[in-house]
Amino acid sequence: MGVHVKRWLVVLFLAGAGAGMGSSPPAHAAPPTSVTISVHRPSDTWSATGTFADSGTFLDDPFFFGGHSSTIHLVRTFSGASGTISMQGDARITSTDDPCVFEVIGNWSILSGTGAYDDLHGTGSIDESFNACTGTVEGIWQGNAHFD
Secondary structure, three states, X not given: OOHHHHHHHHHHHHHHHHOOOOOOOOOOOOOOEEEEEEEEEOOOEEEEEEOOOEEEEEEEOOOEEOOOOOEEEEEEEEEEOOEEEEEEEEEEEEEOOOOOEEEEEEEEEEEEXXXXXXXXXXXXXXXXXXXXXXXXXXXXXXXXXXXX
């Protein structure tokens, strides 16, 4: 190796070694714990147990279907006494033996939160039953979440 290459390697090594000097140690998040959110429509109400306990109302931001499939993408904002939680949901809608009832199965992830939920993170699964004849939805958003 030439002298110039060795000098550059030393400079790069020292720059990298010094990059972490004077910085705070990394924050340690609490370990994830189970959370279950029950949702009900047409009242658009929810209640949660597990990682956090709260209840309130929810609102679905404009959603769309992906292409010509039965996949729905939405942002659901849960508002409760302790703050708000915005979650992205991606789910498939499939028919059942009952022509009025559809299964909504998919996944969710926390996008953001306010109040007590400002540093909440998590992911999980969606399992809802939608009755198109009555306009009702009963479901569970279940997964793991943690606070930073």
